[in-house]
Amino acid sequence: MSKNQKYNLQLDENVDYKKGLKLVLRHVKPYIFPFILISICLLVATILGNAILPRLLKQAIDVNITNKDLAGLTQTTLIFIGLGVIYLILSYIRLFFTGKLGQNILFNIRKELFNKIQTLPSRFFSDNQSGDIIQRLTGNVDTLSAFFSEGIIRLLDVVFSLTIILISIFLQSNLIGFIALGGAFVMIVYIAIQGRIIEKPITESLKKEGNISANVQESLDGFVAIQSTNQQKSWTNNFQKRTASYYTTMKKVSLISALSKSILTFLSVVAVCILLLTSLNLYAKQIITIGTVILILSYMQDLLQKIVDIAEIWRIIKTGMASAERLSDVMELESDISTPTLPYTPKVVTGSVEFKDVDFAYVENEKVLSDVNFKVDAGQTIAIVGPTGAGKTTFVNLIARLYDTDNGNIYVDGKDIKEWDLEALRKNIGYLIQDTFLFEDTILNNLKYNNPGVTTEQALQVFKDLGTESFITSLTEGLETKISTESSEISAGQRQIIALARILLRNPKILILDEATARIDTKSEKMLQNAIEKACEGKTTFIIAHRLSTIFNADQIILIKDNTILEKGSHKELLALKGLYFEMYSRFVGK
Ligand SMILES: Nc1ncnc2c1ncn2[C@@H]1O[C@H](COP(=O)(O)OP(=O)(O)O)[C@@H](O)[C@H]1O
Ligand SMILES: [Mg+2]
Incomplete structure (x- = not known):
């Protein structure tokens, strides 16, 4: 390996997600119990919010209201409110612990990174632009923070919710269950495809962002040299070139994500229409009650909400992983200037x-x-x-x-x-x-x-x-x-x-x-x-x-x-x- 490549941090075009995942897992491991606690809260809250509460609605319509049973309706309402309060408490506990967990993990990552950098030899600092190093320590850490505080838990939320909602729909009607499953499948495949399309410009934008901060850093460090040699214009031009290039990439990112959001909305409207038509048809044939139609619509609304969320979560996770990879690039560096295993530590030094x-x-x-x-x-x-x-x-x-x-x-x-x-x-x-x-x-x-x-x-x-x-x-x-x-x-x-x-x-x-x-x-x-x-x-x-x-x-x-x-x-x-x-x-x- 050539020596000046050794400490040179590079941004590969292809992100090694496995490497990022390894860093994440290593840091989540010590917090496995709080993590399990959060997951249990989440699971119970999901069952309550997505399965049981809508069922109470159906109960109110099909049983209490149909039978004009006011006392029964009051009882159902009270149970609804009671469970709603429990749902809120669980959500609060979950959010509180997720925030705490995320901050703990970030604290550890920051500490590890900073300690690592302290051990690195001078060559690391001459081989890399300080702007790039700063970008990794701030920007990349922030992105990773979003990954911990939002990405992981929301992913879990989506997985739990989709499973529970789909099961709940199947419990009402197999036919509608298959339609919902098919719709969800098409939409998720679509999200995966657009995620792949947007991946490249996102990596590119990260790299360009690093370039910009490196440029700013250099111009600040060298401002005397720049001004005394009348190089302001060429530096301004250079900076503009870099920001323009970042702008172009970000425009591409915005365009793709705006387009894909619209397509996603269109797909969900189609799904709801098919579902509505089918369930009304079943209602007309008296196979299901009106309460079930409303219940299914409520399920479907939750389902679509979660599926649309996937795109956003996908993005948070991908950028989080890309950032984790860039951070593990730093953590993997090993200083070749270090104390040997059996060091010489003299009591008296003369200084020859x-x-x-x-x-x-x-x-x-x-x-x-x-x-x-x-x-x-x-x-x-x-x-x-x-x-x-x-x-x-x-x-x-x-x-x-x-x-x-x-x-x-x-x-x-x-x-x-x-x-x-x-x-x-x-x-x-x-x-x-x-x-x-x-x-x-x-x-x-x-x-x-x-x-x-x-x-x-x-x-x-x-x-x-x-x-x-x-x-x-x-x-x-x-x-x-x-x-x-x-x-x-x-x-x-x-x-x-x-x-x-x-x-x-x-x-x-x-x-x-x-x-x-x-x-x-x-x-x-x-x-x-x-x-x-x-x-x-x-x-x-x-x-x-x-x-x-x-x-x-x-x-x-x-x-x-x-x-x-x-x-x-x-x-x-x-x-x-x-x-x-x-x-x-x-x-x-x-x-
Ligand atoms: N961190 C560095 N990376 C690459 N080249 C360097 C670095 N530091 C110094 N040099 C180069 O090494 C040579 C010797 O530099 P230096 O030891 O600072 O000289 P002096 O102290 O005699 O002025 C110069 O050509 C300089 O440009
Ligand atoms: Mg000198």
Whole structure:
């Protein structure tokens, strides 16, 4: 299997309903008892509503009214009302439990999905458009919700009702029973056929809906790039094309369903006419009473109602199953980056790192790194330089197994990182990147994010250790100051300091600074520089910096170009090489 297909979620033209059904059954299984309770309520209510209550009507007409028996009529009416109340209570219980059951199942599915996504490797997020992922987690889950709250129970309702009504009709007259059965059969076959016809445009519409949200997501993510390059028009055109295409498909869906509804109504009118004629004929021949004619008409009305419902239920079930399939596509993904069965979980970590013959590609056959070899002792500082797109970020991301190498191995503390407990490995690596993510919350709560037990004293101590306590004390609310995107109280450099403090509280042995000072205002640059220097003490540190001034003092400098390490050594050694580094340096000093 090619590697970039691995995490790529695809929407097959042919929906695998079996797969969807499996997901549904697996989630219904734990709730089998409430489900049986609901089914029993439903069955009893159906017998009451569709068989017994209409019979009382016949009783009132044929016996009570014919005999002018007022007392009997009152009694029949009271029984009717009593049973009607029981019917309502049963319906209430059923609806309440169905709603609860549906919500429970959805809660579990959402939880499972979300947990699954948390375990997936970075490749999943680069292989799929975030819009498509969001569509699956929201739209598809909603459709599945309709399936649970309406689809399953209404299907059961239809099956029970049709059986009971048909039996009731047969009990009155075999001839009419066969007519009703024949009519029901023709209509159900018709519904099945139109369901097949409408299936393709529905799948198509799901796919196109996903395309639209992916497009919206991309345009929101990239709006700076779009506006600065004057690409608004082409994006608008592209969006319009996608919505127009969705519109065309939905028009097809509406057209087919409107047409099929009309045909269905026509069929039911024909059925009622045949039935009415036949039963009146039987009444004329005095084979059945007028009460029976009315009873049969009432049965027939219920029967038609349920049959017309089938089309709608069919649609809910089909889209529900298609959604279930799309969700199980996500659930089936297995991360190939995980902790081995016998993991290495060291008590003491020193932080040495070694790359041996490492190759890596995001896309098959397009190597980003090839044949990378180097070794760093614990506590050393390594600077990584090279042009944009050379693979510097990729290089450091491999250390925390955000991606796995294609060939070769990476060792931390002499142990292959694939043998490490993944959590232990990542706990020992701190990343400070250019666009640090901080929550819109207080500074203290941000520090607590991956160090829940942190006290105010410990937090203040970290800022002290970094030589940045003046920054905290200068804030009127100190650690309780809220970080928000709007407030200018905290500058970009200060955000980085908070992020650095958050990392240090975890005390990782390896520190990775990926262009961490690239977007810093001159005001806080010095403070951040000092803080970083303090943070590096006693840690193996990888620094990726666009400013050469920050890397002169590194123990080793690695120059990456054309997918591999072009030059490596100390600042002095590299200058002596008179190669690319020398050239870059000369340009830097020259300006
Ligand atoms: N998630 C990704 N999927 C596919 N290609 C990527 C991904 N991330 C980076 N690349 C590509 O890999 C190369 C190296 O990228 P990167 O490591 O970010 O370089 P640098 O940090 O040196 O600027 C670039 O050509 C970039 O386009
Ligand atoms: Mg980079």
